[in-house]
Amino acid sequence: MIEDTELREVFKTASEEHLQKLDEGFLYLEKYPHDLTKLEELLREIHSLKGDAAMLGIKDVSQLAHQLEHLLGEITRGKQIISPETSDRLSLGLDAIYKLVQEAVTGEPSGINTVHVLAILMGANNIKTSLQDQDKIHLKSEKTIAISTSVKEQKVAKNTSSPNTQQPEEVAKINESSFTKTEPDENTLTSETPDISSSYHIETVRVSTRNLDFLMTQTGELNVTQIRLFHRLAEIEKITNLWEEWSRDILKNCFLVSGLNVNDHTTINNSTQQFQNYYLQTEERLENLGLLINNLRNSIHEDIAKLDLISRNIGTGVRTLRMLPLSTIFNIFPRVVRDLARQEGKEVKLIIEGGESKADKRIIEQMKDPLIHLIRNAIDHGIETPTERKKSGKNSVATIKLRAENTASQVIIEVIDDGRGLDIEKIKQTAVKQKICSQTELASMTQTEIQSMIFTPGFSTKKFVTEISGRGIGLDVVKANVEELKGNIHIESQLGKGCLIRVILSTSIATINVLIVAVANIYYALPIECVKTTLLVSIESIFTIEGRDTIIFDNEPVSVFPLSDLLNFSAIERDEINEIQENNCIIIQIGNEKLGLFVDDLIDVQNVMLKPQSKLLKRVINVSGATILGTGDVCMILNPQDLMKSAKKLSTSIFSSKFVQQLKVEKVNKKSLILLVEDSIATRTQEKRILENAGYEVITAVDGIDALNKLKIRSFDAVISDIQMPNMDGLTLTTKIRENQNYAELPIILVTSLASHEDKQKGAEVGASAYITKDSFNQEVLLETLKRLV
Template identity: 45%
Template sequence: LDKVVSRIEEGIRSASLLPLSTVFGLFPRMIRDISHTQDKELDLTIEGAETTVDKRIIEQLKDPLMHLIRNSADHGIESGDRREAAGKPRVGSITLRASQSATRVTIDVIDDGGGIDSDAVARKALERGLMTAEDLEALSEEQIRELIFAPGFSTSTVITDLSGRGVGLDVVRSAIDSLRGTVGVQSTPGEGSRFRIQLPVTLATSRVLVVRVSGIHAAFPMDTVSCVRLVSPDDISLIESQGTIDIAGEALPLAPLGGLLELDPSGSAVPSSEGRPCVVVRVNEQAFGLFVDDIEGIQEVLLTTRESLLKRVRNVAGSTILPSGKVCFVLNAMDLLASVHSRARAGAAALPDPAEMAPAADQKTTILVAEDSITTRTQIARVLGGAGYEVIVSVDGADALEKLAANTVDALVSDVEMPNLDGIGLTRTVRQNPDHEDLPIVLLTSLASDEDRARGADAGANAYITKGGFDQRVLLDTLERLI
């Protein structure tokens, strides 16, 4: 009987599938019209149109794809004169590409235009009140680019406006969310952008990882689950008071799932001496870990859309009934990612029970990092956090002095070339304070001449490491020797 039922279900799924050419075929004419009205030379390449997906997805995919393609044509692709001045072909290229795995369909909208200016996105987010300067400081460039999907973010100076109508890319994300999919962007300034949509092949059933947290059942779609780990206190590193775990050399933020869902913590299981189960979720090239009480396993479930009550619940995509008869909430990975970042910016506890799970702060050696480049600052913080250090970051020498006055640190790692107060001036100022005359100071800089090294030594630095061919092992060995 089970085999018969499975064959019937498979037949129903197959009968509901249609090729993407049904919707892809609408776009060549649209590109020709835009090319004429915008006086641009555009070329649209379509690949993988034979890929099949649930017809209910096809019916709802037209508008978000149209938004993305118009966005690339109108605002991603530069004028012919600007392209030639930049050494590009006069004809702008847009590629609409589809591919399929066993359970997922990936659709890429790729253009070779001007790309996304992360600094311009950050400025616009600040102007619109979507982020504070402090919030932006904590974001990576990839996370800043994701702000173009935020409600209310729409501008003609960044590629987020749709034909001057003020419709932002939040419309696209909302539509894809409703299809239990994800959408993200990768971009290189001057070279172009790639918007990637990932969708289930069918809306009928889905493989999920079922967990228990605070007495309820919740499920992660399996295509968002990277791995499951048992995390002990010794596995956790603190970076700016944010708990992180090292997975394949990447420091991933941690959060309690129960806290994100605002569940009563009294219903949580007491962590075992071996640690607590942690589900590592990856969405749009970003990963994070969520603590749960128990892992119940992988199941194939029939999903329902969000009921009217659940539509108001953040982090929840829908619900299902488990074979046991229990109601299970299916989680929204994109919402969870945003909640983890929001929780980190707010300084909320990263772990469900700090007394039992988190190592005590005084057991950690604390390093103060002074670096004005957000990319380099984040890289150094991850290296140090992954090595077990607690890290305090500052954006320049003046900020470092304020952080040093407010915190007890065991070493200072500083760039040399910084605004307000450079690394040499910072080192001299620190050495003038009797309380810090023995503080280990490591200068990490791109200035590699003997004269530059002599300036660092004269200022009072204990070590001088050049960034060219940066080897994290050299930095870690140097700190271990000095502390």
Template identity: 40%
Template sequence: MITDPELHKLFKAESDEHLARLDDGLLRLEKMPADPELLDDMFRESHSLKGAARMLGLSRIEAAAHGLESIFNAARKGEAPLTPESIEQMNIALADLRQRAREALATNADCGLEITEPPADAGSLLIAASPIPQSHSPNPRPEAANPQAIKPFRIETVRVETRKLDDLLTQVGELAVIQGQAQHRLKLIEELMNLWAVLERRRNQTKAGLSAKHASVETADGCFGSLLKQARDAFFDDNARLESTVQRLDDQVSSMRLLPLSSLFGLFPRMVRDLAREQGKEVELLLEGGDITVDKRILEEMKDPLMHLLRNAIDHGIEPPDERARMGKPRAATLRLRAVREDIYVLLEVRDDGRGLDSAAIRLEAGKRGMLDDGVLASMTSRQIQQLIFTSGFSTSRYLTELSGRGVGLDVVRVNVERLKGGIRLESLSGQGLAVQMRLPLSLATTRLLLASVDGRLYGLPVESIHTSRRVRPEEIFQLDGRRAILLDGEPVIVAGLAELLEIPEGAHRAAAATGSKQQACVVLQLDHGRLGLLADELPGEEEVVPKPLGAPLKRVRNVSALAVLGDGTICPLLNPADLTRSAHKALRITELGLRTADAVPQSAPDMPQSKPAVLLAEDSALIRAMEKRILEDAHYEVVTAVDGLDALNLLGSRPFAAVVTDIVMPNMDGLTLTARIRAEPRHRNLPVILVTSLASDEDKRRGLDAGANAYIPKPTFDQRVLLDTLKRLI
């Protein structure tokens, strides 16, 4: 028995790791049974598991691990080469060993499986069970037994480098120093309060006619002012240090929550292998990008969506080998699970080379279910039709199987991705396969919100879903096929009142707005299937918050994803952009919220007022950034600032800009890399980029122009008229 709680926890983490590596190694040995390096790795894993069990007195688990160790040792020495039959027997033994280890940890008792050592010339695994349950099959599927009994995938242990702990301890020490200094500041405040009491008494005496005290009052006033200035300066310095320390502490703690995707990807090879064998299909699973680190919660929340997508690919998408051969495809299908880093996001993709989506069948099924009118379905594009597969309960399967046909899998995918503030899109060609792409943030510790006010209440919208925001006059809103719309960049965008979507009873603010005498704020959401404008009273600003999930019984509230406490203590609901879009879809009965065609603009659409051209200014020096911002604003440009190239690249995707003005030497991403990244985007190919930098040599200028810049202005000879004339000419 494991009586020590700490040892119990350590053995759980270590045994899980060894068993996972053994599982992965056996799958690889099926293809490369004589790989010497792989056999060495498997020998070491089983040996380490045996040693851990021995230290804790788990004799039967020790014996089981020793049996596997002996098999691998004989194989790596060439004494007993592995065969498909012996590998299959080891798969069964490993499944039982995992179950015994799980039971031992759950009960602090050791229920074992004994594996006897084979003779030196034997190539098969001899198993002496105590006894092996009769329900075992060649392809055990423990997850198929009782779905209700399956525990959620949770990562309970995270390994942390000692260097990170040292850095964390340093920051905690900094906070302790600042806390001690704060005690001294409190004493200073107490002195100020005492001095203030003295001043009050003397002022009262002066008012009573005791003018002889005037001199001492003036002296006390001067002393009070000096102390007040000291307190102000001290608090300013302490606040700056506290802000810097807390930021570093936050960054380090957040980095500890980042784990490699390989810890999640490793769960799927055996599942894919077993499912493919059950269905008589040949499938090769390729894993890419497992070294990318993401927030621990993303690993936990994305386990079920990825499992559903892989199962759907095997059950629905991939054809049987004979059918693939008749179609001229390889008998073995390729199923790819890929991760790609995109700045502060990660793109997860599940791609197969199977049948692809049948848009006609999806359209027919949607019509049968009455999901949309026939006219609406007929007008939808193929991509819009394909998005319907994410609707709850939707399935084109004619029969139910253990894996699919109930219409719940893809709905789980959509809900989980949206809960993680991500987006999902499809790419499919009939007969060529399907790719499901999910774009997720790397970290979920904090969220930046744009605050919107409706009837005096504040609501938060995640900034990553916002295309732009602006003020809208009543006369700018026009009717487009019975729907309210505005013009944005010369194109109509459907708008809806945030209050109506949230079903907020009409108050005084909205009553005043209904008279037509008040401008409204409009936030334009940018989602995978178009744009939607949300009308609100005001947009007070942005704020960084820590989202708090809704607790029971509010696990799922339409249009609301979480709650957050703002800096002033106000509780603010975090709105779900995807839910808001669906609410608008339902209320307005439209299928495309972001109309893109110019011929959809009515002849009576109002002329748009000329707005200030927006310039994105990237400069790491706060002083130079402020100076250039003032120059541009005085020339009637709207200026959005970024502290480096990476910040500018993120801002560039949030709204349209007329030009980019950037320095070259900056942290995180320099101006040359930023320019090259801008030119790599087809939509930004013609966006003017001006380099304003202290690098003034001919070689530097050549590198800047080679990167794709339109103009190069050296700071040593900087003249604001040159910058403004260049901007005017390029824009």
């Protein structure tokens, strides 16, 4: 019996299909013995079955399959003809394989004498006698095999007595001995007839993925219909409220009429009576209408609750049918790693974790090649030779870990190696050499952004092409495949310690959970997996770093943009902004990168059907697909990765300039006093001239200590400081200033050549109001920032 549960199930499913096709094919060949196409097809089936059995160590099945393959080959080459005797041999061999497969799957003894069957397949004499002997051996098994999805007649021995002379009890004994007794009575069981009334059952059904895709689509449509019913229910609630309001008015008027004192006027009394009768009739009709409305409302409530339960169960069921364990592809990697490592002269151990994690069938199919390429890349680029590893104090045997895990709605796949890691400097040099980016752009990039450049088309730090990874396929293809599956990929690495590449995918690609937002009265959806949080942001809490609007979130600076700007809504004007207004902001996160998006309103969180774009719109910037909401409106599902890229292309936010314009920040006659702290005389002179030309009064200081001394004797409107200075640097100066409560609101702008993400974060942590790098220094940016803060 196959010990591994998963492999046992895989072999069972695969062998069912092979055996069914072989069984049908052998019957077909009896009628059409010269059909070479069918013979070739049967050769492929028996060859696949032989290979599967050999891989799992089922030698008996492998041997019999090999002999059947040989016999079919002889027929194909014309050295053997399909005679009744040949057909008997083929059938006998197939029957024996059926029994042996069942033994491997269930552990029940088959009673098959493999040597005996092989002798028959190889042309032993007295085939009929041998067949009868073999049938007796078959009866020793506890139960005739019933392979899933193959409906095969079972041979059941029958008593030699006439059926008319048997009592029901005797028939029962015969059936029992045929299926349950270990040693049947051969004196009473000598002939055989097929029993088609028992042992026929189908355990599994093979379904075309196209049919599953159709069901999944219909499940999504069912969800949309359910949402539409919720809207209808809301309309009924409005009708109910209207009815209640109308009923109150009628009742109030009825009381007013009945209270009129008109005893002195007969005409009015008659009119009053008529009015009272009318109101009574109206009240009765309203009451009946109210009963109908309430019954309708309650019924729809119940129907929606039932529909919700049914649609969720159907959706879960269909998604489960498409879900496969990642071990389906993980199991092929040990051999891949072994062969590649030997080819490269390296020693590599592969560790697989989380193979039981599941994902949609299409995801598993499309991730096979990207994962193979990531492993190839790790062995070729990342893993050192045993000699190199020993010199660096590592174990000579490298480790590659392939790990997967499921979250509530995602599957995370990681490829981790303990090799040399990524060399940031080499990546920078290659990026500049290949004109992927400039030195100025590199200066403002985070470490993660620089490492992610290995996914750029054509990027490679190797000076020569190898057999393993130099096949014209770069890591950009891996990224493209992941993005096609609506996932994201990011990298973490430490030089000399190793590298981790993490792929995050939704377990289902048919439906997606989204946050629906409104921008200029148009609805858009953001995948909920990328939404870190939502918050209200006041205008006064926004400051500028390098011309970008920024807020502090989780103690680090995060750039913020109106979503309308990223979507190029240039013709749409935003509502008037004021200092106390709070704006809806969505913080999205991909890997370690965060971005804030201002929207007009937050609408709802829904599970929607993701509809792919047409071929004419196969790739639209910032858009990954569309869905239809319960209202019938089409809603675009935005691509968070594209939004990140679009934000990086904007040098400044229109939101900021509008804020400045609407607050009407204008020059006043009184000159603002600026303290300029800079140790470089050339930079100090240039910045002083810029500030004075803009109408500011400037006092200079050569370092942080000099600046603190001048702060004690004068009151300044703002401080502009370098960071790297002797005696006291700019970060320490900022900290000292903020320690004094009198300077808690004093604007401090850091102008420095330190452009890393970590440096900017330090600046925000110590209390800087804005951060401008010298590499991208622009006097308009400095003046606009100062104008806004002072």
